[in-house]
Amino acid sequence: MTTVVEFPPLRRDRRVHGWVFSSAVSQIGDMAWYIGLAWSAAQVTTPAGVGLVMGIGALPKALILLYGGALADRFDARRTMILANLGRIVVLAAAAAVVGLWGVSLPLLLTVAVVFGAVDAIYAPASGTLPRRMVRSDDLVKLAAGSQLANRLAVFVGAPLGALLVAHGGLATVMLVDAASFAVIALALAYLVRPRLPRAASTGTSIRADLRDGFGYLRRDGRARTLVIAFFGLNLCVGPVLAVGLVQRTHSAGWGPGALGWFQACSGISAAAGAILAMRWKPGNLARAGLLALIIQAAGCVMIGVVPRTIVFLAMAMIGFTAGLASAQLSAAFQQTIEPSYLGRTSSIVNLSDEALMPVAMTAFGAFISLTSIPLACAVLGSAFAALMIWSAARVRPEATQALSR
Structure with a gap:
């Protein structure tokens, strides 16, 4: 029953x-x-x-x-x-x-x-x-936006x-x-916080078997794999630009630490506005809408390396607003797309890009700036980010975010 x-x-x-x-x-x-x-x-x-x-x-x-x-x-x-x-x-x-x-x-x-x-x-x-x-x-989407x-x-x-x-x-x-x-x-x-829906647990004979099955799930499910790859790109492209590129640009231009603080504040306020929009707007294909919105974020990453100080505020607003909007949409799409019994393992694989690969990405980006220039480094990473989002959006079919309630 x-x-x-x-x-x-x-x-x-x-x-x-x-x-x-x-x-x-x-x-x-x-x-x-x-x-x-x-x-x-x-x-x-x-x-x-x-x-x-x-x-x-x-x-x-x-x-x-x-x-x-x-x-x-x-x-x-x-x-x-x-x-x-x-x-x-x-x-x-x-x-x-x-x-x-x-x-x-x-x-x-x-x-x-x-x-x-x-x-x-x-x-x-x-x-x-x-x-x-x-x-x-x-x-x-509303839950993700409200949490954000x-x-x-x-x-x-x-x-x-x-x-x-x-x-x-x-x-x-x-x-x-x-x-x-x-x-x-x-x-x-x-x-108070009690889940309403049951969830089938993993059925592996051991933790090691569950881990192998988690990676096997991503090999089998192209839609889930595309979202994971997109999240990896998002984490590894935007983080270095904001943590290294923006700081280096602000320092080299002589704008001072105060400007850096205002840039970050502008991004934070814009992200809140993006999250509010996410609560009210639900496109038919959440994953595709979120991925395409991140192309605007990629453009902001490119702009950071070349535009004057007043326009950097616009670039940070673009990055923040699309982060607030796309994060809520992609988080919901991820929850809807991933098979419930694989949510924990898939989430941990995505989080691994932040914990294990982000330090490497930031170091490599800093070295790239040293070998070339801030404008070129931001342009290359931003362009690669945009290309990855376009590739991911093209592979996410409309039915990708319409997984059954399991």
């Missing part, structure tokens, strides 16, 4: 509201922790040591991420997320106690960063399986909060605030 699942209107869905709100609270705590960690590291070690502290968490995350994806498809994702948050709380509480007794030290900061990286590798793939099971397929808006607001709140807390209360205070934010999302997951 088939059970009919009732979905309340999204605007009155307490489970969705609880998920979005608790995730934003957790993001505020994470951002505050990031600021507190960076500032505290600067007080106890050299610039090289600061770089090690801020980057070392990516290593365990990259190593464990695929394993975390397999776990997400094999076990109950909600319980995995609750346990991960409880683990973070224990680590932060213990670290705050150590700071209170013996003060801040480099080994302590490195230990917490490594543990957090490992826990993130378990938590992130599990969280990627929830949206498809909580709302109607037609509401996935809430998280961007959380970043704006969390950064100054972290600076305030570490300045007046020290790192232990930041740790306790971050622990409280993890408690909020753990409680929301335990008592």
